[in-house]
Amino acid sequence: MARIVGIDLGTTNSLVAYMKDGKPCVIPGRSGRTMVPSVVAMTDNGLIVGDPAKEHLTRSPDRTVYSVKRFMGRGLADVQGELAYFPYSLTEKGGVIRIKLGEKTYSPPQVSAMILKELKQRAEAHLGESITKAVITVPAYFNDSQRQATKDAGLIAGLEVLRIINEPTAASLAYGLQEKTQGTIAVYDFGGGTFDISILKLKNGIFEVLATNGDTHLGGDDLDRRIADLLLHEIRAGHHVDLNAYPDHMQALRLEAERAKIHLSDNLKTQVAIELPDGTSRFSRELTRDQLEASVMDIIERTLAPCRMALKDAGLTPADIDEVVLVGGSTRMPFVRHRVQELFSKQPHWEINPDEVVALGAAVQADILSGGTTDMLLLDVTPLSLGIETMGGVMSSVIRRNTTIPASAKEMFTTYVDGQTGVDIHILQGERELAKDNRSLARFRLKVPPLPAGVPRIEVTFLIDANGILNVKASDMRTGQSQSVEVKPSYGLSDSEVERMIEDSFKFAQEDVTARKLIEARLEAGALITTTEKSLSEGSRLIAPDTLASIRAAVAALASAKDGNDPKAIRARMADLEQAAKPLSVAMIDDSLKRSLQGKKVTEVT
C-alpha cells in the first residue's frame, strides 16, 4: 500500500510527518526547519507558501493570507467580530468565505490546499516518492462543516484524505506510543487559533475518548491581538498616530507582539520596538511577563470552562485524571502551565515538542490505517450534538455529543398533510435548545409518495463516520426502496465547486512553478555574487583593469536583476557574469598552477 503521511494543518504552522522504523518523525524542509508557516502570499509571479510568504506579511499585507484555518467551514457572519484584524479583504459566496488576493478570490479550502501542497512536495522530496494519501488533523471541537472543508482542502491539493483525526487525540497517540501509558489522561491543546480539551482512557492499546470540549476561536492569535491592542493604544496616546490606517505597520505590530509573547515564555522582560509610519520615529517600551499575564489572563481563563465541562461529561473530577498532557505552542506560556497544573493538581507533561506532537500522532494514525501499527486503536467521539429542526424551531437531538464514533441513529418521518410529496429536513449541530442558536449543517428534501397524511414511513439514517463527518441515507419503509439524499451544505463548497477548484489548482501549480523558479534563481544568483566577490578579493591583481571593470559591471547587473521578479532575466545576467568572470578564473587557475610548479623540473611535469 502507498505510503500515508500525517499532516498537522495548523493555524500558524503546519507540519508533515511519517513513520520510520516504527517511530514517527517530522519531515524538515531544505532549511532544516520542520514547521511551515501557514502563510500564503500572492506575488507578481504567483503564489508562494511558508517562510518566504511570511516575509510578505509586512511587504504586501493585503495579499498575504495567514490564519486561514479560522475561516474554514465558516460564513462571513461568523467572523464579523475579527474582520478588522485581517488586512486582506473577505467576501462571501454560497455560505463560504472568499478571500481576495489580487484579481482573484479563493475559498479557505483552496488557500489551505496551497499549504498542503507545500507539505506534500516537502514529503515527496524527502522520501523520493509520490505522496497521494494523508491523515490530516483538525481541532477536536471542529464541527461538520469545518471538517468537510479540511477534507476538501486535501482533495484540492491532490491528496486522498484517508482520515480526519482530532488534534488532542493525535497527540495522545504520540504520547501513548512512547510511554505505553495506562489510565485516564487529559490533553490540553492550546494552539495558534483553537483550544481543545480531551479526556481519554488508555487501556491495553485502546485510546477511548470519554469527552471532549473546546473553542475553535481561541488561541495564540488572540493573545497576540491583546498585546498588539495594548501597544496600539499606547502609540495612539503617545505619538498621536493610529496604526490601524497602515496595514503594513499593523502586521509588523502583530509580529512584534507575537515575538514578545514568545520571548516572555523564557524571560521575565523584553523590549518591544515598532517603527512608526513617519519613517523616522519609533515606539519602544519594556514589556514584562507580569504585564503580559495581567493583560491576557481572561483569555487563558476562558480555556478552563471547557475543561470543567469535559470532566463533567466524562463523569470525572480532576482527582480522577492520572496524567495531563500539554499540546500546542501556546502551552509554552508559564502562566498557562501554571493554571492547568492548578486545575488538575498535577504537574503536566510536555516532553514531546508541543509544536510537533500532533503531526507525530497523525503519522501514528497513518501507520494504523496502512496496517503497520496493529496494537493501537483510537475510539474518538463527536464533539457536538447532532439534531434536526422540529416544529416550533426546536432542535431535537439525534446523536448526543461525546458519542463514540462511528455513530448512527435512525429517525422515522411521515407526512402531516394528505398528498404531501416531500419533507424538508434541516440538520443542526450544537447544544442549544432552539434551532436558530445552533449551527446549521445542511438541508435536504425527502421525497415522499403522495399518500394520506401519516401513511408514508421514511426512515432516515444519520451516520457519523470515523472522521466525524455526517452521512445521510433515507429509505421508504413501505417499499424498502432507498433514496439518494442530496444534502446541501449550509457552509460548504458543493461537490462541483470542489471539482472546479481541483482543476484550478493545476493552473496554480503552473504559477507556483514560476514563483519557485524565481526563488531558486535568486538564491543561485546570490551564491554566484558571493563566490565572484570572493574570487575578486583574491585574484583581482591577476587581471587587466578593463576585465576587472566588466566583471564588476556584470555583478552589479545581476544584483539588480535579482531584486526584480523575472527568473529568466536573472539567469541571463548570471550567464553574463560567468562569461565576464571567465578570464578571472582562468587567471586564478594559471596562477595556482604556476605556484605549484615552482621549483620543479620540466621533466617532472610532463
Next chain:
Amino acid sequence: MPVLSEQVEFRMAHHTHTSGSRDIQMARSMCWHCQSEMSGEYFCERCVKVQPVSKETDYFTCFGLPRRLTIDQSKLEAKFYELSRAFHPDFYQNKSEAEQTISLGNAATLNTAYRTLRDPIQRAEYLLDLEAGSVKEIRTSPPSDLFEEILELQETMEAYRASDRASQAGHELRAQLIAEQEALERRKRDMEQQLQRLFTDWDTLQDRGDAGAQARAERDRLLKHMRDILSNRTYVKNIVNDLVATIG
C-alpha cells in the same frame, strides 16, 4: 403556498419495534461474500470476511450476554474493546468497499450497544423494549403521587422567574426551589434504589428459567413495575433539569 407549509409540517414518528422479530435469534445463514454456510460469529470461517451484525441481533446477544440487568462492567468493557478491534474502520482501510461499509455499520451498532448497556437505566429501558415493546412514551403529566407537589413547584418557578432576583421575595423563592430540588433528587435516588431491587428480582427470575404460569405473571408484574418507575424517574429528572436551569 403548499411548499412553504410542507417545510414545517412534518412530524417524527417513533421507532417502531416489532417486538416479536427481536426474539428470534435468526442467524444469517450465508456469507455475503463466498455464500458458504455461516458458522462463525462475525467472520465467515471459510473466507474470513467480516459479516454484518444482523438487525435481529439484540445488544445483549451482540456482547454474548444473557438478558440480565446486572452486568459486570469490566467484562462489558473488555468485550467492547475486543469487538472494536474486530470491527473498527481503521482496520479495513485496505479491504474492499463492501467490507468497509460492513465495518462502518458494525462499529456504529457496537458503539450504540455499548452505550446502551453501560448505563443501568438505559439498559433497563432497552430490555423492557425488547421484552414488552417501547417504553419511550414520554410522560406529559406528573405521576399521581407527585401531582400536587409538581403543580405547586411550577407556580413557584413562575413566581421566581417573574421576581426581582435580588429582592427578599426572590431570595425566599430561590431557597424554596433549592429545597424542592433536593427533595426531588432524593425521590429520584429512592426510585433508583427501588429499580435496583427490581433488577435483582428480574435476574433471579430469569436464572430460575421457570416457564410456568406463575412465573409468567411474576415476569409481567416486574416489567410493568419497572416501566412505571422508569417513566416516573424520567419525569422527575426532567423537572430537576428545569429547576436547575431556572435557578441557574
